Amino acid sequence: MIKCITFDLDDTLWAVDPVIVEANKTLYSWLSENAELFVKCYQLRDFEHLKSRALEHFPEIGHSVTLIRLKQLEIGLLDAGYPQAQAEALAHQAFEVFIEARNQVELFEHARTMLEQLKQAGYLIGALSNGNADVNRVGLGDLFDFALNADGVGKEKPHPLMFERMLHQNHLRPEQVIHIGDNPHHDIAGAKNAGLWTIWVNLTQLEWPEGDPADQSVTCLSDIPDKVAEIAVFSDHRATL
Numbered sequence: 001m002i003k004c005i006t007f008d009l010d011d012t013l014w015a016v017d018p019v020i021v022e023a024n025k026t027l028y029s030w031l032s033e034n035a036e037l038f039v040k041c042y043q044l045r046d047f048e049h050l051k052s053r054a055l056e057h058f059p060e061i062g063h064s065v066t067l068i069r070l071k072q073l074e075i076g077l078l079d080a081g082y083p084q085a086q087a088e089a090l091a092h093q094a095f096e097v098f099i100e101a102r103n104q105v106e107l108f109e110h111a112r113t114m115l116e117q118l119k120q121a122g123y124l125i126g127a128l129s130n131g132n133a134d135v136n137r138v139g140l141g142d143l144f145d146f147a148l149n150a151d152g153v154g155k156e157k158p159h160p161l162m163f164e165r166m167l168h169q170n171h172l173r174p175e176q177v178i179h180i181g182d183n184p185h186h187d188i189a190g191a192k193n194a195g196l197w198t199i200w201v202n203l204t205q206l207e208w209p210e211g212d213p214a215d216q217s218v219t220c221l222s223d224i225p226d227k228v229a230e231i232a233v234f235s236d237h238r239a240t241l
Contacts, residue, residue, distance in 0.1 A: 002197070002232045004124040004172055008157075008181030010131045012201045013221075014105040014138075023101035030097040035090050037080035050076045064151040066132045070095055103137035108203065110222040115143045117225045126166060128179065130156040130186060146170065157183075158190025167194075178215075178231055180224065188214045197231050199224060 010016035028044045042050070054061070054071035061067040073094050077087035119125055127135050127147035135144040148166055150156035157163075167174060174195030181187025182201045189211055191198045200214035201221070208217075216227040 001176060002123070002178055002228065002235045003176040004126060004170060004178075005118050005228060006126040006128045006166060006177060006179045006191075006196075008179075008183065008187050008201075009127055009129040009133050009135070009138075011182045012180065012187075013111045013140075014107050016105075016131065016133075019102060019105050022104070023098050026101040027094060027098040031094060035077060035080070035082070035094070037082060038077055038090075041080045042076055046076075047072065063130075063154060063156045064132075065130070066095070066099075066151045069098060099132065099134075100137075102132070103134055105133065105138050107138075108221055110220065112140070112143070114221045114224050115140065118228065119143050121225070121228075123228075124170060124172075126170070128157065128162050128166060128181075157186040158193065160190070160194045163191060163194035163196060175235060178228060184209050184211065184214075188212075197235065199227050199231075 007013060024044060024047055028039070028047075032039045050072040051068060053075055054068050057075070058067075058071050061071060070091050073091035074087050077090050078084065082090060115125065124145050125143055127144055127149075129147070130150045132149060132151060135141050135147050146166075146169070148162055150162065153162045153165055155161040163174075163179070166172070167177070175197070178197040178199060179187060179191035180199040180201060181191070182203070184200065188198045188200055192212060192214075198214040198216075200208075200217040201224075202217050202219055203221075205219050215231055218224055218227055
């Protein structure tokens with residue numbers, strides 16, 4: 001019996017690239033007003049270079065987009081001449097500006113209606129994300145019962161830890177959960193390896209890459225409730241011992 005539906009967030013419920021572009025612009029504007037030395041050294045396009053340096057020097061934070069962003073800013077601020085304490089303080093202030101803009105998303109068509117349908121059907125609804133969007137700040141907090149991300153878990157999908165923690169915290173078995181996401185590797189392969197049912201969100205109608213396909217797929221979010229219902233018909237026939 002299906003009891004829970006989990007969702008990836010970025011590029012599953014909204015397009016993330018336009019959000020990050022605008023958030024970076026907002027961040028750089030704030031730095032222009034509050035960290036003049038930084039903008040004398042770096043242009044907007046240099047954020048990617050600073051990210052690479054952060055990952056090179058701190059590979060252990062690779063699972064966390066939040067820690068990467070903070071180190072990216074700190075490195076740039078230190079290079080610009082700010083002392084350590086001030087660089088750290090400015091980095092945290094700048095991150096708050098970034099994360100506020102990062103949560104200004106535009107939901108895909110049918111996203112909220114689809115979630116409302118699943119909620120009304122009695123399913124537990126959760127978010128499993130490698131990113132740092134906040135379901136409350138994006139305006140979906142009333143529809144989600146829980147949310148986990150790679151920053152809090154310590155590993156990013158497709159590593160099984162996020163799926164395992166979700167199951168443990170909610171007292172669920174794998175065959176009771178459907179995971180829905182856009183990424184064939186992170187979402188579909190990761191969830192299937194953890195024993196979950198899967199639905200691939202394929203809004204751009206791509207060909208499935210190599211590997212075991214999802215149990216169902218959709219090219220429109222409005223089709224998800226029907227696909228959930230189809231999986232539910234078969235779910236009683238599979239059990240995890």
